[in-house]
Amino acid sequence: xxxxxxxxxxxxxxxxxxxxxxxxxxxxxxxxxxxxxxxxxxxxxxxxxxxxxxxxxxxxxxxxxxxxxxxxxxxxxxxxxxxxxxxxxxxxxxxxxxxxxxxxxxxxxxxxxx
Amino acid sequence: xxxxxxxxxxxxxxxxxxxxxxxxxxxxxxxxxxxxxxxxxxxxxxxxxxxxxxxxxxxxxxxxxxxxxxxxxxxxxxxxxxxxxxxxxxxxxxxxxxxxxxxxxxxxxxxxx
Numbered sequence: 001x002x003x004x005x006x007x008x009x010x011x012x013x014x015x016x017x018x019x020x021x022x023x024x025x026x027x028x029x030x031x032x033x034x035x036x037x038x039x040x041x042x043x044x045x046x047x048x049x050x051x052x053x054x055x056x057x058x059x060x061x062x063x064x065x066x067x068x069x070x071x072x073x074x075x076x077x078x079x080x081x082x083x084x085x086x087x088x089x090x091x092x093x094x095x096x097x098x099x100x101x102x103x104x105x106x107x108x109x110x111x112x113x114x
Numbered sequence: 115x116x117x118x119x120x121x122x123x124x125x126x127x128x129x130x131x132x133x134x135x136x137x138x139x140x141x142x143x144x145x146x147x148x149x150x151x152x153x154x155x156x157x158x159x160x161x162x163x164x165x166x167x168x169x170x171x172x173x174x175x176x177x178x179x180x181x182x183x184x185x186x187x188x189x190x191x192x193x194x195x196x197x198x199x200x201x202x203x204x205x206x207x208x209x210x211x212x213x214x215x216x217x218x219x220x221x222x223x224x225x226x227x
Contacts, residue, residue, distance in 0.1 A: 003157070004157075031213055033213050033214070033215075035215075035217075040219070041220070042118075042120075042204050042217030042218050042219050042220050043158075043204070043215070043217045045209075045214045045215065045216070048212045048213045048214060050212075050213070055213070056212030056213070056214050058214070090157075090158070092213075092215075094213055097212065097213060098213070099146040099165065099208045099210070100165070101213070102160055103160075103213060103215065105150075105157045105158040105159075106157055107156075107157045108157070
């Protein structure tokens with residue numbers, strides 16, 4: 001079975017630009033979460049979507065937004081990019097809500113801001 | 115707010131040495147704890163998890179962790195490491211209400227043959 005797939009793998013942008021990252025969850029998984037992992041730190045929670053609704057939001061500015069589609073895939077959008085947005089962006093999917101639903105991570109999208 | 119601390123940022127061991135990686139969490143209520151591993155070039159994978167019950171939990175690849183509530187700790191152990199255990203290890207706590215994991219900063223383990 002295919003795991004969580006993210007695209008693109010790598011992306012280079014300049015300050016002020018906008019970026020869209022994509023995530024396809026494991027088949028049958030209805031929850032998608034997004035994390036930002038800055039070099040040398042652990043992943044930080046950005047958003048969780050379940051059944052196409054936002055269920056949780058981390059401490060990130062409004063420049064970050066996301067959505068989930070009817071097929072449960074998801075997009076993360078970041079506007080007005082800053083140098084500090086350079087990071088590995090991880091997507092995780094799970095079958096549902098709650099701690100007993102293990103989260104499966106994708107390989108991530110590495111975003112570099114010049 | 116919940117937080118997770120991993121005190122060892124880099125650990126270097128020889129094969130067959132014993133491993134213990136520290137993890138402390140800040141939340142005093144019911145906690146659900148995880149260890150994830152990221153091998154070079156691979157995605158994060160779940161090593162083991164603790165929800166309740168026996169405080170000594172066993173995971174994949176011979177890893178185990180002990181939940182000590184009085185110390186707010188969830189240390190990861192392995193009696194004898196192998197070169198293939200070279201990876202970055204993350205401790206995480208689940209934040210209830212939605213699928214939010216709070217991760218520590220991670221520990222990079224290098225195992226030399």
